[in-house]
Amino acid sequence: MKVMRIGAAALLCLLVQSVALAAESGVALKADDIRAEPFGDAKSVAKLAVNDKVDIVGKNGGWLQVKSAKGSGWVRMLSIRKGAAKKSDEAAGLLKLSSGRAGTGKVVATTGIRGLSEEELKAAHFNEAEVKQAESYAVSKAQAQQFANESKLVARPFEHLPEVK
16 A cells, blocks of 8 residues: 555656646747847857747746757747747738737737836936936937938838728
8 A cells, every 4th residue: 555655656746747847839930049048148058040949948027948959048038939830921920020910809919028016116216317318318310310321221111000990
């Protein structure tokens, strides 16, 4: 009887462990770096290519912790599609992703990546020096046009999204 209990407990432990180790699958929507930490300036440990398969093992803000054949680390959430790869028009898929209009209804979803908690908002204080510093970065339309001309930037027209009725 005692042996059966030990065997049943061991089997239960194995089942719980296998469920805990199961990760959600996904694919890379675009080429991106796998980073050591969930920060844009963190060290790149590997590179994902479009349609590379990944296992999603964690999430932190706008970052997903992934494991792939190329390495393990953190990738921007918007670079990964959960589930299997789907064949579709890549440009249209990226437009839908960036516009938030990937659904068929009239709902527009956004991803809250970084914000302030209620405690941080309550503890916030006005800092005139920081406001002045931010305002100092403003440029006129003429200055922006001059910068664009000097940098040989080219305007690219694009279609606006249809107006929702």
